[in-house]
Amino acid sequence: MNRYIIAVLVQNQFGVLNRVTSMFRRRQFNIDTLTVSETESPDYSRITVRFHGDPRTKQQLVEQLYKLPVVTAVEDMEPEESVCRELLLIKMENDPSSRSDILAAVEAYEAKSVDYTRDSIVIQLTGDTRRIDTFINLMRDYHILEICRTGVVALERGSRTIRDEIS
Numbered sequence: 546m547n548r549y550i551i552a553v554l555v556q557n558q559f560g561v562l563n564r565v566t567s568m569f570r571r572r573q574f575n576i577d578t579l580t581v582s583e584t585e586s587p588d589y590s591r592i593t594v595r596f597h598g599d600p601r602t603k604q605q606l607v608e609q610l611y612k613l614p615v616v617t618a619v620e621d622m623e624p625e626e627s628v629c630r631e632l633l634l635i636k637m638e639n640d641p642s643s644r645s646d647i648l649a650a651v652e653a654y655e656a657k658s659v660d661y662t663r664d665s666i667v668i669q670l671t672g673d674t675r676r677i678d679t680f681i682n683l684m685r686d687y688h689i690l691e692i693c694r695t696g697v698v699a700l701e702r703g704s705r706t707i708r709d710e711i712s
Contacts, residue, residue, distance in 0.1 A: 546597040548577070550622040550629060550699050551607065553592040554707045556615045557583060564613055565592055572606050574598050578631070578696030589617065591707070595674075595697045618710035622699040629699040633670045633677045638688035639663060647687055654680050665690055 555561045562581055569576055577595040584591050598606070610616050622629065637647055639662065651658055651668055654676070660667035670680055677694060701707070 546599060547603075548595065548597055549603055550593065550595045550624075550627070550697055552620045552622055552699060552707055553594065553610060553616060554584070554618040554620075554710070555590050555592060556617065557588055557590045558615065561590065561615045562592065564615060565610065568606065568609055568613070569594070569596065572598075572602060572609070574602075574606065580696035580698050589708075593622075593697055593699055618707050620701065620707045620710070622701070627699045627701050629673055629697050630671050631674055631677050631697055632695040633668075633680065634659070634693045635668050635670070635681065635684060635689060636660075636691040637666045637668065637684060638690055639666050640688065643687045647684070650680070650683055656680070 553565055555565060566576065566579070574596045577597065578593075579595075580593045581590055583589070607619050607621070610619050644666075647666060647668075648658070650656075654670055654672075656668050656670040658666055659669045670677060672680075674697065681689075681692065
């Protein structure tokens with residue numbers, strides 16, 4: 546199965562997220578990540594979804610999404626043609642025996658320590674999915690207290706926008 550990222554521009558109104566995600570459920574796609582936010586216009590929200598599936602079923606899903614009256618545009622975010630990022634917050638135990646190794650990894654990954662207490666260190670890292678996964682796997686050698694990460698956010702490279710589809 547292939548991994549896809551699509552951006553869906555929708556009218557910013559009550560119940561839209563449920564209508565869009567129900568389409569994924571009916572097509573039996575498992576959503577890996579889901580990010581939703583208002584856009585540069587308060588009239589629209591952008592839903593970014595990463596999921597697995599086959600190309601034919603993905604195309605059918607896109608066609609079905611366009612049939613929803615609240616959907617304004619759908620964009621397939623091709624990896625070579627888009628910038629995709631996630632945010633990771635990871636809370637590590639602040640143990641004197643591992644502190645220097647953890648802080649060295651923070652520096653090597655150009656991450657940022659955003660909270661530091663006697664008992665824990667909270668680290669912030671942004672990057673593509675592979676970078677986030679690699680950092681988490683590195684931190685598994687130490688004591689992870691908690692992990693929270695966003696879904697993928699993505700924009701097309703260049704001046705083209707998802708709103709070009711409706712203009």
